[in-house]
Amino acid sequence: MVSASSEPTPYVPATVAQSVKILVVGAFGVGKTTLIGSVSEIPPLRTEETMTVASVGVDSLAGLDAKSTTTVAMDFGRITVSEEVVLYLFGTPGQRRFWDLWEGLADGAVGALVLVDSRRLEDSFEVFDQLELRTGMPFAVAINEFPGAPRYATGQLREALDLLPDTPIVTCDARSRESCAAALSTLVDHAIRFPLPAKASV
Amino acid sequence: MADPDFHDHVADHADHFADHPVRSYVITSGRARPSRNTIRPETLLRVDPEVPVPVSASRRTRELLALCRGVLSLAEAAAYLKLPVSLVVVIASDLVDSGHLSIRSGPPRHALPDRDLLEKVLNGLRKL
Numbered sequence: 001m002v003s004a005s006s007e008p009t010p011y012v013p014a015t016v017a018q019s020v021k022i023l024v025v026g027a028f029g030v031g032k033t034t035l036i037g038s039v040s041e042i043p044p045l046r047t048e049e050t051m052t053v054a055s056v057g058v059d060s061l062a063g064l065d066a067k068s069t070t071t072v073a074m075d076f077g078r079i080t081v082s083e084e085v086v087l088y089l090f091g092t093p094g095q096r097r098f099w100d101l102w103e104g105l106a107d108g109a110v111g112a113l114v115l116v117d118s119r120r121l122e123d124s125f126e127v128f129d130q131l132e133l134r135t136g137m138p139f140a141v142a143i144n145e146f147p148g149a150p151r152y153a154t155g156q157l158r159e160a161l162d163l164l165p166d167t168p169i170v171t172c173d174a175r176s177r178e179s180c181a182a183a184l185s186t187l188v189d190h191a192i193r194f195p196l197p198a199k200a201s202v
Numbered sequence: 203m204a205d206p207d208f209h210d211h212v213a214d215h216a217d218h219f220a221d222h223p224v225r226s227y228v229i230t231s232g233r234a235r236p237s238r239n240t241i242r243p244e245t246l247l248r249v250d251p252e253v254p255v256p257v258s259a260s261r262r263t264r265e266l267l268a269l270c271r272g273v274l275s276l277a278e279a280a281a282y283l284k285l286p287v288s289l290v291v292v293i294a295s296d297l298v299d300s301g302h303l304s305i306r307s308g309p310p311r312h313a314l315p316d317r318d319l320l321e322k323v324l325n326g327l328r329k330l
Binding site: 009011012013014016017018019020021039042045046047048049050074076078079080081082084085086087088090105107108110177178181184185188189191192195 | 242243244245246269271272273274275277278280281282286287288306307315317319320321322323324325326327328330
């Protein structure tokens with residue numbers, strides 16, 4: 001995934017003076033890295049952090065300590081959107097036990113694109129809790145249309161996910177550059193039209 | 203559990219990533235926190251070629267300075283160095299303090315990016 005050291009480093013154009021970020025969040029295997037890879041101008045890169053996390057819910061195993069050390073991988077990509085501005089897309093695990101990881105990521109973000117698998121809607125509930133309770137970030141929902149997955153009307157999804165009327169819901173194919181760019185555009189447009197007050201305390 | 207986004211086993215990655223707690227602390231001279239809090243994963247960095255690399259610079263410091271000959275975000279530098287972002291923030295903060303690295307992008311905003319910036323992002327995305 002990381003390019004071989006013999007290849008030249010793909011630097012950000014020297015004209016760029018500002019960077020912004022969007023978080024791409026969602027449950028395991030929902031296609032975050034696929035989406036990032038579809039729109040990124042560089043092959044997706046990976047960083048890893050060691051975290052001490054509470055083992056809760058389905059991830060707990062009998063006999064293990066309540067806390068354990070976990071390596072969290074974060075894949076990200078880059079889009080130079082103008083001569084002066086570069087956009088980073090950070091793929092972020094949505095599970096409650098990784099919320100601490102969001103601390104440095106959510107700060108100053110344009111918003112979050114929540115990628116959802118319509119076969120496993122309930123997997124995304126924790127992500128919405130996090131966005132609404134802890135970050136106050138604008139977000140939009142992108143349903144990654146896996147082949148054979150059930151197709152729901154937007155209204156049904158809004159109700160099932162308990163989303164506000166203003167929250168955009170779009171469908172996308174995480175493998176398609178155009179589709180992912182359109183989903184990201186929906187989020188940015190939403191962030192422009194519905195500016196939220198900054199989180200009070202960080 | 204075979205999820206491409208996520209790995210739950212430190213051991214699987216021990217050979218690839220130097221993020222064992224002990225080694226990380228050695229690299230940062232025992233510090234867990236950076237000297238400044240203005241560096242984020244998306245912060246753009248570039249080396250100041252006028253400032254010579256200090257003779258006492260560690261291998262990681264030299265590698266970071268060599269990598270940042272062009273403009274790169276902190277996250278990209280961390281990925282290429284195969285080091286955790288939190289660790290590279292500590293190294294980069296020192297290098298910004300000493301004048302070796304300059305922060306190319308403005309200080310991160312706690313508030314949302316301003317409307318003008320968002321419009322630029324939206325226009326760029328619509329051209330993709």
